[in-house]
């Protein structure tokens with residue numbers, strides 16, 4: 001069989017800081033690969049057509065919907081999933097704690113995606129206006145919380161990281 | 169798992185051309201935000217794909233010696249929006265692509281995909297029309313240049329021939345230098361939305377900012393393919409910058425557009441949008457160019 005027509009392909013990438021290699025089906029999405037090969041089940045399957053953001057992961061620091069990203073494209077990339085935010089002794093990161101403190105989680109299905117987008121936003125080190133922040137978070141759907149608490153959790157963490165006082 | 173019959177991964181532009189010749193039925197996939205969704209929905213299920221996603225040589229933005237801005241076709245919307253050259257010279261294009269879908273869609277969506285799928289509602293298309301963009305198309309015979317106005321043949325149909333792929337979007341110096349523009353998008357939501365109508369206007373003003381030396385108006389969703397409002401442009405070029413001129417633009421554009429009824433919006437509503445959006449975008453473009461005009 002020619003190289004082009006192989007059904008499995010070796011994909012090597014860095015996932016949450018570790019280099020990993022797997023043989024993946026060329027038809028798999030990155031969501032499929034992360035869940036099935038690596039058991040990273042924080043990567044949720046919501047709509048699987050790039051609408052809801054539940055499957056969001058960071059690829060080279062940018063948030064992508066992993067459901068509309070082919071697993072074979074991940075070769076050589078640096079991927080972070082929610083599991084990668086855990087501290088050495090299982091501590092939560094500041095943004096995860098903020099989601100809990102603000103009751104920004106109900107069923108939790110949208111949460112990993114939201115937190116990864118929030119990580120990209122917060123890691124930029126910029127101070128965003130409310131409107132900018134809403135736009136930055138707009139690629140995620142939440143059917144439970146009504147967004148206000150999520151928005152506040154991200155905004156408060158942004159202020160905290162920048163050493164600014166948060167006003168309601 | 170996607171319902172894909174086979175994937176051929178291009179290793180270079182030449183290899184992509186070769187794969188296109190060998191597999192004429194295969195669909196090119198640049199990012200995933202269009203083709204993968206169509207596969208999921210069943211419209212492209214069972215297809216063969218030629219993936220060009222890995223061709224980093226087709227990414228990035230640079231200025232060529234003659235001042236042409238060259239945007240590699242695989243450059244993502246988020247990278248175009250953040251690019252210093254775009255922000256400096258064609259900021260309206262950065263604004264327009266920043267209205268596509270949501271942030272994650274802008275990370276995977278490419279300007280080449282947005283033009284090659286031939287959709288009239290593509291947020292980048294009207295601004296590219298408004299800046300007389302030229303597409304660099306690479307095929308078995310080498311490179312040819314195609315003005316974007318000739319590229320769209322009909323809904324979902326573009327002028328890509330056997331073995332060809334779009335490799336870059338070029339904007340000439342004379343097309344952007346001295347122009348300031350504004351893109352407006354009308355949709356029911358602010359994010360994750362397809363434009364009901366999109367309108368991109370840019371102007372070049374005289375030294376004293378009182379006369380319209382040039383004006384270009386382009387629309388998405390005002391017809392089966394994106395289009396320019398040539399009648400209006402020709403009639404208004406050279407006019408004074410004034411609310412009267414703006415009102416004339418609002419009337420004249422109705423001769424240039426041909427929107428249709430659809431579930432998204434009725435024809436008469438779209439006509440109203442075409443007129444109102446042209447006037448608003450014109451006002452903003454004039455102000456960006458340093459001119460004064462009352463609301």
Ligand code: FES
Nearest residue numbers: 046047048053067
């Ligand atoms: S599951 Fe990927 S965007 Fe919904």
Ligand code: FES
Nearest residue numbers: 106110142143144
């Ligand atoms: S917490 Fe349930 S979907 Fe967001």
